[in-house]
Amino acid sequence: MSIEGFMATWRELAIEAGMQLFKASGVHRLAAPFTSGLGAILMFHRVRPDRGEAFAPNAGLEITPQFLDALLTHLAARGYDLLSLDAALDLLRGREAPARPFVVLTFDDGYRDLVEHALPVLERRRAPFAAYVTCGFADQTARLWWLEMEEALRRLSRVEVVVAGRRIVRACATAQEKREAFSYIYWAIRDGAEEQLLDVVARLAGEAGVDSHVLTADACLDWSGIAALARHELATIGAHSVTHARLAKLDAAEARREMADSRDFIEQKTGAAPKHFCYPVGDPTSAGAREFALATELGFESAVTTRPGMIFPEHRDYLHALPRLSVNGKHQSLAALDILLSGAPFAVMNRGRRVAA
Template sequence: MEKTMAKGKAAVMRAALTGLHRTGAGRLLAPFTQGQGLIFMLHRVKPETGVPREFAPNRILEVSPEFLGDVLDQVLEAGLDIVTLDEAAERLTHGEGGRFACFTFDDGYRDNKEYALPLFQARNVPFTLYIPTAYPSGHGELWWVALEEAIDRAPDEVSIDRDGDTWRLPTGTDADKIRTYEKIYWWLRALPEETMRAKIRELAERHGVDLSKQCRDLIMTWDELRDMASDPLVTMGAHTKDHLALAKLPEKEALAQIVESADRIEAELGERPVHFAYPYGDPGSAGPRDFALTEGAGFRTAVTTRKGMLFPAHKDHLTALPRVSLNGEFQDLSYTALYLTGAPFAIWNGFQQVDAA
C-alpha cells in the first residue's frame, strides 16, 4: 500500500522510539536529558469507536480518555508532580522543587469538558486550556478540519486555484485523500495567513462545508468556558484571537492578536490570562520577535510546539517554552515512558537544551 509522507515519518519515529525502549538507552540517558520537567500538549479527547478510518489526518490531534488517564497515572507513578504553569514558572525561576509535568490543551474543544476534565478531577491535578477567542463565539475557522471534510466529500478530485492555475488532486481512494490532504495542507501553511484562509473558505463553500457550524459543533461556548474556569484545577490561557501564525503577521497585527485575546478572556471570564500558546508553535509560526511581544504584553509564560524538556536555562526564556505532544498516532505507554526520560527530544535537538532562536 502506498504510504504518505506523514505515515512514513510516523513509522520512522515509532522505530526510533522502539529502539530506545528495547535497548534501555532512554533510561541510561535520563540523568542527562530529563531536565526539570515537561509540558504536555493535547487538543482533543475522544473515545475510540468502531474501526478507525483510514483517512483521518487530524487523528494526530485526538487521544482516548483511557490513554490520557493512563498517562496521568504514569506521570504520577514516575514521581513527577503535576502542577500549574504558575508553579512551573516558579520552579524554573528559583530552581526549587522536584521534577514536574504540566498538561495543556489547545483550542477549547468541547470534548475537553466532557472527557478530560473528569480525569483531572478524579486525580485532583491541574491543567490549562488555551483559547483562540474568536472560537467560543462560533466565528473561528478550524481550517484543518474543514480541509479534511472537503476532501472526504469530494468523490473524485478536489480543485483549488494555485498561482493562477487550477490544481486538481485525486480523492477517489483513501490513499488518494491522504496524499491530497498532505499536499494541500503544507502548501496552505506556507501561504500568507489571509490568503490561506481565503483559499479554505473557497474550498469549503464548493464542497458544502459550513465553517461556522463546524466551530460551534466542536468548540465550547463562553458559558461552557465560564463553567470550566470556575473549577480551581483549570487555568485559562490565551491562544490569539483568530488562531493565526504570528510570525507571518506585521508586528502591529501580531501584537493585536495577542493583546485582544487577553482582553476578551478577561472580559468574559473575569481574570486576565498570564499564559499563552502560539498557534502552530513551530519556528516558522513563532520566533524571537513574538516571544518578546508576549512578554511585553504581560504574559508570564508562553508555549511553542518545539519538542523538548524544561531545563534550568529556560528561566530566561519563559515565553519560548517547548512542549511534548501526546499524539493520537502514538498512544502507547512505552512511548510516553520514554518521553519522561527526555532522551528522544535530546536526540531530536542534537542535545541542545534551549531552542529560542
Template sequence: MKQARGSRLLVLGWHNVEGTWCFPADRGAGLRGLARQLRVLKRLTTVVPLGAALCDLAAGRPLPPRATAITFDDGYRDNLTLAAPLLREWGLPATCFLVPGLLDRTARAWWEELASAVANARAREITWRGRTYLVRTPAERGAAAGALSAALKGLDRADRDAAVDELTGLLEPTQDYRVEEHFMDWDEARRLRDSMEIGSHSLHHAILSRESDEQQLTDLATARSQLQERLDVDAPVLAYPNGTTADYTAGTVSAARRAGHSHAVTTLRGFNEAHTPRYEVRRTVMSPERGLTDLRKLLRDAVRRDGVGR
C-alpha cells in the first residue's frame, strides 16, 4: 500500500497545566505556556481528533499536512478548568486519558504523594534500601524525589504502594497528600467529556509490564468498561502508564487488544505513519511551562516532512 503524502501524525501529550508537587512550576507559567503552545499549533499545524486520525492512518487514508493530535494524561483537574477553556477558545480537539481508580479515589497518585512527602519532609535525610537521600534543600529534595520515583517505577502496584507508605513514614511529612488535591472525580470527568474525547489510562495507573498478563487484562478491560458505563464513551484508545518500552510487553499489547482497544499510545518520541504499530503509537511528552521551547524542533521537522503549503 502506497502511503499518501501528508499521512504522518504527530501526537503530543501533556499531564497537568499548572505546577504540582511532582511537576513544580512558577504560578501561572503553565497556563501561559500552554496558551502559547496551543496558539502556535492552531496557526502552524492541522490539529485533528486522535481516534479518527489513527484509524485513517492505519487504513492508508491521507491526513492533512502537519497533522497533530493533542492529548492529556491522568485526569488532572486543571485539564478541565484551564486546558478545556483554551481548547474551546481555539476550536481544537483533544483526548484525555483517564484513570477510573483516580476518579473514584480507589487508586493512589503515588508520584504526587511521594513528591508531596519529600517536599514537606521533617526529616533531613533518609536511608531506604541501602541508599541515603538528603532532603534538606530544594535541590536535594528535587533530586531525591526524582531518584525515588524512578526506583518505584520498577515495582509492581502492591509493592509500590507499600514502598510509598514506608517512605512516607521515613520522611515524616508535615501534611498528608490527598488525591482530590489535583485530580478530577467522575462528575468532573462528565463535564470534561464535553470538551475532549476520552481514552483509558488503565484502572489503577500501574506500570503494566510489572503486572502479570492476567492482571493486565483485568485492569485494562475493567478500566474501559467503567469509562463506557459511567461516561457513555467508547474509549477506544489506551495510553500506557509511563509509556516507555520498559513499561509494556507483548502481554500488554495482547491485553489491550483483548480489552477492545483499537490503538495504544506510548511516550516514545516520533512521527506516526501507516506502518507504525497500532499498539505502539509514538507520542512526545510536553511541559506547558516551557512554552514554545519544546515545539520549535518538532514543528521544523513537521514542516520539513510535509512542506509549507496548507
C-alpha cells in the first residue's frame, strides 16, 4: 500500500477511535461552547435507499433518505437554522454573532438521486441547499472513475494492474477480497497523476465490460435536469469543475480552465453564472493555496473544500477555503452528527486552529 493509503487507513482508525471516545465520555458536550463556532457546512454526495450489498466500497458517500429526514428533524430540534449558502455568507461577513447556530446543506457532483430521493425530503422540510455540478458528468464526457472501479471489481474475480511501473495482482472473488482490492488499488492510484488514475481504471473497466458513459448517464443528472433544478426556489447551483480532476495535480493553466469553463458552461445551460465553487476531492493534496487564489481571481464568492472543520468568524477572510463536515454513510447516526457539530474532533485534529487553510 502507498504511504498515502497507509496514512488514510491510519486516519480512519484514529477517527473511529476518537468517535468512540467522545461517545463514551461525552466530553464533546463540554467543549462545544468553545469549539462549535457559528455553525457548519454539511457535505453530502448520494442520497438513496440502502441496497444491502456486501461489496459497497463507496458507501461512505451515501446516506438514505430516511437518515436525511431524521437529520433535518434533529437539527431543528437542536435549534439550528438551515440557511442557504448565500445567507450564511452574508451572516459570516457581518460583525455580529448569530442568535442561533446555522447549517448549510451541500450536495456534490450532480447525482440523479438528489432529485429523486433527497429533494422530496428537502421540500418537505423547506430546507435550502447548494448543488455543486460537474459539467462533464452532465454531458457524459467525464468519468465517475470511483464508480467505474467499483463496478469493475464487482464483476471480476481477479485483478491485475500496473501503477507507476508496479504490478499489482489481487484476488477478487469474495466480497472481502473485493473490498481489500478496491482499497489497495484506490490508494495506489490516488498517489499519482490524474492521467495515470484514469488509465488504470479505464483498463479495469474495459476488462470487466463496464461502459463508463452508461454508468454516468444512469448516475447523474443531464443538463435538462440541472436546468430544472436551478429553477427550484430552494436550490443554489455551484460549479464543481468540468471533469472532476484533482486540480492541484494539474498545471496552473489547466486548473484555471477547469474552474472557469465549468462556470461558463453552467451559465450557458441554466442562464445564470454560478457564484460558488467546490474543489473536486477537496483535500490538501487536491486543492491548496494556488486553487484558493484561482477561485478568488475568477470571481467566485466562495469555494468549499473537504477539509473538516466548523465555521468561525475568522473564515470571513478565507471564503475560498471553507471547511465542511462530511455526513459519512459509514456513520449514519444522530449521535455521530452531534459529536461532529460540537466541533471538538476538529479542534483536536487542527490542533486548536480555527482556520486550517
